[in-house]
Amino acid sequence: MQYSNNTVLHVADVHKRFAGLHALADIDLEVEEGKTHAIIGPNGAGKSTLLNVIVGRLAPSSGAVVFDGQVLTGKKPHEINQMGVARVFQTPEIFPDLSVLQNVMTPAFAKRDGAFRIRMLNPLANEAALREEAEEALADVGMIERRHLHAASLSRGDKRRLELAMCLIQKPRLLLLDEPTAGMSRHDTNTTIELLKKIKSRGMTKVIIEHDMHVVFSLADKISVLAGGRIIAEGAPDAVRGDPRVQEAYLGGAH
Amino acid sequence: MNVLRLPRQDVILFAVFAIVVLTMPIWLTPFGAAYPGLMQKFAIFAIFAVGFNILFGLTGYLSFGHAAFLGVGSYTAVWSFKLFTMDAIPALIFAVLMSGVFALGIGFVSLRRSGIYFAILTLAFAQMSYNLAYSVLTPITNGETALQLTNNDPRVIDMMFMERTAGLPSPSIFGQPLGGIGGFYLCAVLLLVAFFIAQKVFASPFGMMLRAIKSNQTRMSYTGFNTRPYALTAFVISGMYAGLAGGLLAVTDPLAGAERMEWTASGEVVLMTILGGVGTLVGPVIGAWLIKYLENIFSAFNEGMLHATFSWLPDGVEDIVVAVTSKFVGEGWHLTLGLVFVLIVVFLPGGIMEGVRRIRSAVANRRDNRRTRFSTSAAE
Numbered sequence: 001m002q003y004s005n006n007t008v009l010h011v012a013d014v015h016k017r018f019a020g021l022h023a024l025a026d027i028d029l030e031v032e033e034g035k036t037h038a039i040i041g042p043n044g045a046g047k048s049t050l051l052n053v054i055v056g057r058l059a060p061s062s063g064a065v066v067f068d069g070q071v072l073t074g075k076k077p078h079e080i081n082q083m084g085v086a087r088v089f090q091t092p093e094i095f096p097d098l099s100v101l102q103n104v105m106t107p108a109f110a111k112r113d114g115a116f117r118i119r120m121l122n123p124l125a126n127e128a129a130l131r132e133e134a135e136e137a138l139a140d141v142g143m144i145e146r147r148h149l150h151a152a153s154l155s156r157g158d159k160r161r162l163e164l165a166m167c168l169i170q171k172p173r174l175l176l177l178d179e180p181t182a183g184m185s186r187h188d189t190n191t192t193i194e195l196l197k198k199i200k201s202r203g204m205t206k207v208i209i210e211h212d213m214h215v216v217f218s219l220a221d222k223i224s225v226l227a228g229g230r231i232i233a234e235g236a237p238d239a240v241r242g243d244p245r246v247q248e249a250y251l252g253g254a255h
Numbered sequence: 256m257n258v259l260r261l262p263r264q265d266v267i268l269f270a271v272f273a274i275v276v277l278t279m280p281i282w283l284t285p286f287g288a289a290y291p292g293l294m295q296k297f298a299i300f301a302i303f304a305v306g307f308n309i310l311f312g313l314t315g316y317l318s319f320g321h322a323a324f325l326g327v328g329s330y331t332a333v334w335s336f337k338l339f340t341m342d343a344i345p346a347l348i349f350a351v352l353m354s355g356v357f358a359l360g361i362g363f364v365s366l367r368r369s370g371i372y373f374a375i376l377t378l379a380f381a382q383m384s385y386n387l388a389y390s391v392l393t394p395i396t397n398g399e400t401a402l403q404l405t406n407n408d409p410r411v412i413d414m415m416f417m418e419r420t421a422g423l424p425s426p427s428i429f430g431q432p433l434g435g436i437g438g439f440y441l442c443a444v445l446l447l448v449a450f451f452i453a454q455k456v457f458a459s460p461f462g463m464m465l466r467a468i469k470s471n472q473t474r475m476s477y478t479g480f481n482t483r484p485y486a487l488t489a490f491v492i493s494g495m496y497a498g499l500a501g502g503l504l505a506v507t508d509p510l511a512g513a514e515r516m517e518w519t520a521s522g523e524v525v526l527m528t529i530l531g532g533v534g535t536l537v538g539p540v541i542g543a544w545l546i547k548y549l550e551n552i553f554s555a556f557n558e559g560m561l562h563a564t565f566s567w568l569p570d571g572v573e574d575i576v577v578a579v580t581s582k583f584v585g586e587g588w589h590l591t592l593g594l595v596f597v598l599i600v601v602f603l604p605g606g607i608m609e610g611v612r613r614i615r616s617a618v619a620n621r622r623d624n625r626r627t628r629f630s631t632s633a634a635e
Binding site (some may be wrong): 056076077078081082086087089093094095096097098101105106107110112114115118119120121122123124125126127145165170210 | 261335459484485488
């Protein structure tokens with residue numbers, strides 16, 4: 001297998017079969033360092049399955065996922081995170097019982113102290129450095145004035161922004177976004193896109209799964225089109241947009 | 256020193272709590288509860304509940320087998336009396352360590368599951384311990400007769416310093432006997448230590464991790480935390496609290512029976528925690544005190560006393576009232592407990608502490624309303 005020098009994530013010949021269903025067939029994907037790589041496709045194309053294989057939630061039937069020269073297959077979610085991979089879920093996964101600030105401080109602890117470390121001697125209130133870091137991350141996503149709220153009381157759009165702050169504070173090398181604007185109002189979608197554009201310039205590699213064409217074409221450097229568990233087209237946004245196979249399979253000529 | 260440092264409101268809470276606990280013999284007198292045996296129970300079961308809450312209140316893992324650690328603590332303490340010395344300190348240290356070892360083993364297996372499966376696993380382990388104590392382990396536990404001190408115990412350390420006396424020895428601390436009020440103050444001081452450690456856990460980053468595990472375990476692992484060792488640590492800490500409580504039960508009454516490990520005892524600490532308020536610092540203590548107080552009152556009632564209480568009613572009515580109420584007292588006091596529990600869970604799911612919070616915010620609201628009314632009338 002020939003790697004280009006700046007490939008940070010390589011999904012190599014991955015197949016995933018569920019009973020009687022070939023969910024992913026012969027997936028080969030190279031994500032370049034610092035780029036935003038979008039994976040699009042109609043419902044049931046296997047997008048979520050692919051993402052779950054990448055983060056180790058599902059084991060591939062064959063093939064491997066390689067991140068930064070290390071095989072991710074078979075690793076646990078917390079190990080994959082500690083290697084520098086953060087994930088935004090389709091439904092925001094936050095800590096509803098904690099305050100907004102604590103929500104962001106928690107991943108900062110994971111980044112600083114590793115997967116397991118008991119800190120009992122110093123009260124949380126004395127962790128001034130981490131608190132400042134968390135406040136910066138919240139200011140970054142425009143939520144600093146909400147830092148003392150209970151996270152459960154936030155709107156869906158704010159929960160998504162909070163989840164992004166929780167991922168960004170870890171300064172991950174790879175950020176995976178699973179339909180970051182799913183189920184959002186137009187307004188929330190637009191603020192999320194603005195936010196993603198803002199962090200795009202930071203050189204963080206991103207893999208984004210998305211339904212919303214508006215989101216994809218305004219963010220992606222490269223697009224892979226998934227249909228029926230196979231990659232049917234791949235390339236720059238403009239090339240993909242013009243590809244007749246893609247129009248047939250997915251866009252339905254609407255664009 | 257970092258070890259002793261706490262946020263200010265916690266320091267105030269601790270000071271108030273210490274005063275309340277240490278002045279128990281005074282303020283419990285009007286309730287007729289200021290005798291050492293009962294106050295010892297108040298302190299011991301408060302320790303048990305505070306420790307249980309570190310697991311259940313923070314991580315959300317509901318253990319139905321914590322009485323096993325209480326029993327292990329009691330047996331270990333009595334064995335320490337029998338083999339080494341009647342001094343309470345080594346007995347309590349052994350009790351805490353031994354229950355910690357048991358908690359490590361049981362927790363390691365049980366924490367592979369969560370929710371109802373975790374609860375069932377802990378319950379199974381506790382019932383297993385209970386049945387083992389009655390059957391194959393009788394050489395260690397003395398089965399149904401319960402483990403007791405005898406005159407022939409080796410007590411190797413004590414025997415180096417003193418002659419064997421005729422009567423059974425009783426537990427002591429630094430050579431001072433621990434009868435009555437002395438026993439209470441030992442339990443009270445240990446309750447304060449236990450409460451302080453719980454405050455440290457609640458205020459620390461570790462406590463926040465445990466809350467985060469309760470809140471969203473999926474996010475926790477995708478955030479880079481290995482959640483199981485965190486939960487296991489909480490499990491072991493709460494098991495050690497239970498062991499300390501069990502050890503103190505043996506110190507105040509040097510005897511250990513297997514009934515201490517029965518599932519009803521495990522259920523009782525769950526009730527105490529929920530009744531007082533899960534996840535709060537003070538709630539489990541209040542729950543423990545309330546249940547032990549009610550148990551003391553209601554289980555002591557008998558039909559004769561009921562007749563005396565209701566003697567002002569007409570004869571026929573009195574008999575009916577006594578016949579009904581007698582089901583709720585004495586042996587049947589668990590019926591009262593059940594009713595109280597149902598009422599609390601239905602109307603105050605956050606326990607007594609939620610009631611306190613509601614009253615406090617209602618009072619604050621009324622004060623605010625009055626203030627705004629004054630200011631508007633002043634403006635007119």
